[in-house]
Amino acid sequence: MKAIWRLTRRKADMISLANGDPHFTLYPIRKLEFEVASVEDGVLDPVSSWRGAGASAPSQSFTTTTHSGTLPLKAAMQYSAGAGLPDTQRVVTDLTNFYHSPPDHVVTLTLGNGDGVSKCFRLLGEPGDHFLTDEFSFSSLTNAPLSHGINWVPVKIDNGGLVPEELERILSNWNEEQQGRRPHVLYTVPCGQNPTGCTLSVERRRKIYALAQRFDFIIIEDDPYYYLQYDADGNEGETFKFMPSFLSIDVDGRVMRVDSLSKVMAPGMRLGWITSSALFHDHLVTLVDSSTHHPHAFGQVFLTEMLSSSGWNISGFDRWVRSLRKEYQRRRDYFLRTFYQEVSRTGLASANAPEAGMFVWMKVHIDKHPRYRSDVQHTNGSKAKTNVEELMEELFERILDGGVVVMPASIFVAPSDLNKFDSDDPIQDRLNFLRLTFAGQEETMQPALARLAQVLKEFFADTK
Amino acid sequence: MKAIWRLTRRKADMISLANGDPHFTLYPIRKLEFEVASVEDGVLDPVSSWRGAGASAPSQSFTTTTHSGTLPLKAAMQYSAGAGLPDTQRVVTDLTNFYHSPPDHVVTLTLGNGDGVSKCFRLLGEPGDHFLTDEFSFSSLTNAPLSHGINWVPVKIDNGGLVPEELERILSNWNEEQQGRRPHVLYTVPCGQNPTGCTLSVERRRKIYALAQRFDFIIIEDDPYYYLQYDADGNEGETFKFMPSFLSIDVDGRVMRVDSLSKVMAPGMRLGWITSSALFHDHLVTLVDSSTHHPHAFGQVFLTEMLSSSGWNISGFDRWVRSLRKEYQRRRDYFLRTFYQEVSRTGLASANAPEAGMFVWMKVHIDKHPRYRSDVQHTNGSKAKTNVEELMEELFERILDGGVVVMPASIFVAPSDLNKFDSDDPIQDRLNFLRLTFAGQEETMQPALARLAQVLKEFFADTK
Numbered sequence: 001m002k003a004i005w006r007l008t009r010r011k012a013d014m015i016s017l018a019n020g021d022p023h024f025t026l027y028p029i030r031k032l033e034f035e036v037a038s039v040e041d042g043v044l045d046p047v048s049s050w051r052g053a054g055a056s057a058p059s060q061s062f063t064t065t066t067h068s069g070t071l072p073l074k075a076a077m078q079y080s081a082g083a084g085l086p087d088t089q090r091v092v093t094d095l096t097n098f099y100h101s102p103p104d105h106v107v108t109l110t111l112g113n114g115d116g117v118s119k120c121f122r123l124l125g126e127p128g129d130h131f132l133t134d135e136f137s138f139s140s141l142t143n144a145p146l147s148h149g150i151n152w153v154p155v156k157i158d159n160g161g162l163v164p165e166e167l168e169r170i171l172s173n174w175n176e177e178q179q180g181r182r183p184h185v186l187y188t189v190p191c192g193q194n195p196t197g198c199t200l201s202v203e204r205r206r207k208i209y210a211l212a213q214r215f216d217f218i219i220i221e222d223d224p225y226y227y228l229q230y231d232a233d234g235n236e237g238e239t240f241k242f243m244p245s246f247l248s249i250d251v252d253g254r255v256m257r258v259d260s261l262s263k264v265m266a267p268g269m270r271l272g273w274i275t276s277s278a279l280f281h282d283h284l285v286t287l288v289d290s291s292t293h294h295p296h297a298f299g300q301v302f303l304t305e306m307l308s309s310s311g312w313n314i315s316g317f318d319r320w321v322r323s324l325r326k327e328y329q330r331r332r333d334y335f336l337r338t339f340y341q342e343v344s345r346t347g348l349a350s351a352n353a354p355e356a357g358m359f360v361w362m363k364v365h366i367d368k369h370p371r372y373r374s375d376v377q378h379t380n381g382s383k384a385k386t387n388v389e390e391l392m393e394e395l396f397e398r399i400l401d402g403g404v405v406v407m408p409a410s411i412f413v414a415p416s417d418l419n420k421f422d423s424d425d426p427i428q429d430r431l432n433f434l435r436l437t438f439a440g441q442e443e444t445m446q447p448a449l450a451r452l453a454q455v456l457k458e459f460f461a462d463t464k
Numbered sequence: 465m466k467a468i469w470r471l472t473r474r475k476a477d478m479i480s481l482a483n484g485d486p487h488f489t490l491y492p493i494r495k496l497e498f499e500v501a502s503v504e505d506g507v508l509d510p511v512s513s514w515r516g517a518g519a520s521a522p523s524q525s526f527t528t529t530t531h532s533g534t535l536p537l538k539a540a541m542q543y544s545a546g547a548g549l550p551d552t553q554r555v556v557t558d559l560t561n562f563y564h565s566p567p568d569h570v571v572t573l574t575l576g577n578g579d580g581v582s583k584c585f586r587l588l589g590e591p592g593d594h595f596l597t598d599e600f601s602f603s604s605l606t607n608a609p610l611s612h613g614i615n616w617v618p619v620k621i622d623n624g625g626l627v628p629e630e631l632e633r634i635l636s637n638w639n640e641e642q643q644g645r646r647p648h649v650l651y652t653v654p655c656g657q658n659p660t661g662c663t664l665s666v667e668r669r670r671k672i673y674a675l676a677q678r679f680d681f682i683i684i685e686d687d688p689y690y691y692l693q694y695d696a697d698g699n700e701g702e703t704f705k706f707m708p709s710f711l712s713i714d715v716d717g718r719v720m721r722v723d724s725l726s727k728v729m730a731p732g733m734r735l736g737w738i739t740s741s742a743l744f745h746d747h748l749v750t751l752v753d754s755s756t757h758h759p760h761a762f763g764q765v766f767l768t769e770m771l772s773s774s775g776w777n778i779s780g781f782d783r784w785v786r787s788l789r790k791e792y793q794r795r796r797d798y799f800l801r802t803f804y805q806e807v808s809r810t811g812l813a814s815a816n817a818p819e820a821g822m823f824v825w826m827k828v829h830i831d832k833h834p835r836y837r838s839d840v841q842h843t844n845g846s847k848a849k850t851n852v853e854e855l856m857e858e859l860f861e862r863i864l865d866g867g868v869v870v871m872p873a874s875i876f877v878a879p880s881d882l883n884k885f886d887s888d889d890p891i892q893d894r895l896n897f898l899r900l901t902f903a904g905q906e907e908t909m910q911p912a913l914a915r916l917a918q919v920l921k922e923f924f925a926d927t928k
Contacts, residue, residue, distance in 0.1 A: 004871065011867050015868050015869070016868075017909075018901065019901060020658065020901050021903060022903060023904065023905065028501040028784060029729070029730065030501075030523065032498055032499075033498075035494055036492050037492040037494075050492065055494075059494065111760070114754075114756065115756045118754065140754065144754040194484065266486065266492075267485065267542055268540055268542060268761025268762075269762075270758070290578075291608065292575050293577075293578035293579065296733070296734035297734065298762035299762055299763075302762065357484075358484040404478070404479050404481060405479070406481050408468075411468070435482075436481040437481055439483075440480060445481075
């Protein structure tokens with residue numbers, strides 16, 4: 001059918017009786033107006049001006065009508081291409097070039113991060129394939145390809161995120177006869193990883209990319225927290241340098257970068273994009289055409305106007321995200337100060353300052369618990385040597401009873417056939433972590449952490 | 465993770481440190497305004513008032529802000545449920561009840577028709593399964609489940625659409641030992657079927673539903689043209705009765721109805737819904753959660769305001785679609801009058817008036833062509849007895865050269881292992897149809913049909 005649409009250009013005065021496209025005069029909508037935060041030069045810190053001042057905060061508006069605007073409704077509301085409307089692709093390409101200057105890549109619009117990542121999985125995997133990922137990862141995404149027959153190979157992480165040497169060890173020792181085709185895909189979140197909050201250093205990124213070249217695997221770089229990177233002293237402000245992405249160092253076209261606006265605009269946007277080689281782009285579009293079809297017009301209109309001179313422009317977007325980065329850094333610092341005062345002081349838990357994202361990965365010093373055991377023989381076939389899993393389940397329940405909701409490490413364990421990998425050091429013995437966020441309301445952080453500390457003290461005293 | 469979210473309700477003063485949800489004060493958008501066609505009582509024929517009067521056409525506006533509106537941005541722009549925001553589900557449920565009064569069903573929002581249908585396919589099919597469908601169907605949808613290993617079983621259609629007796633014959637004769645599991649899914653477009661324009665009569669619908677009960681199959685009712693049903697004399701207007709849908713007669717919960725706004729609002733909306741049993745709904749939500757995630761906020765805000773008292777309300781929507789129905793009926797009638805004058809008069813082609821939708825299925829009287837043969841022995845393994853396929857390819861090329869784009873029947877053949885089904889009456893011998901649309905610009909219909917007639921005359925004279 002697409003081939004036929006192309007044929008419509010054969011002659012200059014071709015008339016089409018081919019498609020069931022409603023005429024734009026029959027769309028019942030003719031004007032769309034958005035009022036957004038101002039990022040004008042005069043506004044020094046756009047995010048704090050915006051959130052502090054409520055209805056009186058400086059704003060700017062843009063309007064799209066049937067025939068006017070950067071992306072008029074006449075074009076936006078019609079059936080369109082799976083990769084997105086050309087104007088929207090253009091602004092998103094400009095944005096990607098601004099931050100990553102990829103050598104030779106094409107953007108494909110998505111319906112947000114979950115859609116983008118699951119389309120990459122779908123595109124790259126055949127039933128029976130193995131994909132690599134961080135041993136703790138965001139389960140709603142790693143669960144996605146299971147029904148398609150993908151198996152996960154968890155890679156160990158430390159405070160600095162995925163450990164390149166562990167990756168190398170897995171791939172070097174891979175036995176295709178016993179284990180099937182060697183993993184050809186690594187899925188990773190390089191900044192403020194969910195749930196551990198880790199950020200890969202430039203050095204680790206280069207090492208991992210070199211391994212990708214050596215073992216010929218593709219890197220799915222899922223980077224929703226890219227713009228929420230923090231500096232050491234909190235003072236770098238406008239000159240802050242964002243960490244180079246995998247995309248920016250990709251000379252082979254082996255990186256598929258998934259971008260999202262959920263964390264820097266709003267989750268309801270449900271519009272993001274994948275940046276990849278032209279080859280993967282073509283396949284992605286085919287996949288879009290047989291599943292979700294083209295992205296929604298309202299979001300594409302918003303994004304196109306927003307990133308054009310009618311809205312923020314890319315320079316304004318950059319001012320917004322830099323201001324937002326500082327706002328989240330302030331929240332992180334406030335959260336950590338409170339955490340140190342309330343929780344670390346008990347000596348029963350600790351946490352590192354995350355360099356990006358929204359999460360603190362709290363380590364519970366579970367070996368101090370009076371009922372901790374390291375010589376357990378499980379009857380259910382588990383290779384775990386400790387009772388960490390049981391104790392952490394108990395702690396989680398007690399924290400809930402204490403009036404705080406946290407996320408236990410157990411729900412982030414990458415789903416895999418655990419007996420196949422690292423049975424000498426099973427992840428069940430390393431579940432003594434809780435994911436906490438500093439993205440929520442600041443007013444509740446202190447009481448929440450005080451409750452958490454109280455529960456820890458009672459739990460480790462084995463009372464209540 | 466969902467189970468944990470539910471636990472947040474355990475205590476009244478629970479504090480959450482669980483989710484990475486940006487606070488609504490950090491969304492850079494605070495106001496969204498839409499200007500839409502007026503459907504006030506004073507406007508007798510909303511569609512013709514709207515399209516005729518341009519910028520001076522009567523309109524109405526609605527505004528949503530962070531805290532005001534039927535669905536305020538504070539709630540709409542956050543992460544939400546896969547089934548859609550509760551307010552949006554509510555208006556869509558009201559709309560479905562208004563037209564179909566289903567006995568016991570639940571709605572799940574989709575990202576438009578393609579997404580809805582392909583999610584149904586994905587939910588209901590396992591690799592190796594057979595699904596039933598109209599022998600000519602919309603290829604971009606029937607291609608979707610092929611990569612998941614679904615096989616299509618084409619069911620013959622006549623002027624009245626899918627033939628119940630053919631369906632019964634296929635199912636009665638099904639041999640599970642030779643052919644695998646008997647088809648448990650029928651995918652069909654009951655109104656203005658794409659590409660044939662056929663509409664199933666009430667009687668056929670009841671027969672097909674009875675077969676579904678007897679052979680225990682599920683009906684995927686894909687009904688984008690439901691609101692574009694036409695009456696015989698064009699005078700019924702406001703009292704026109706829409707045909708009862710499969711959903712409205714579904715007592716068993718075996719119908720999954722896919723609704724779309726592309727044809728009655730605009731294709732760029734990319735928001736629709738599936739109405740199904742609660743059981744299928746639960747599975748659909750799981751599928752949404754591991755693929756596209758929740759639907760986009762801008763569309764949900766628009767639809768919620770539009771179908772509430774802030775916008776059209778359901779009564780206004782009904783006035784719009786009834787007016788739109790008349791508008792398309794006028795176009796259909798104009799198109800057909802021109803077709804009869806220009807094309808039918810040649811005696812080389814004919815067409816029936818479609819009772820719904822946007823398409824005319826033009827039959828080419830190919831057996832009148834001097835090079836038509838009905839005793840062909842193909843060397844490529846085809847069981848076709850005629851050279852219809854070759855002649856129609858030639859005609860299609862000539863029509864393009866003549867400056868008109870149409871859709872050939874060949875691209876709508878349901879993809880299947882043709883040798884398996886009806887090898888005595890292969891569809892290749894019945895490809896003498898072209899799909900024409902009357903949805904496009906009226907000004908070009910007459911010249912297009914005149915050109916088409918001219919090409920037909922030359923082709924059948926075997927000249928040029």
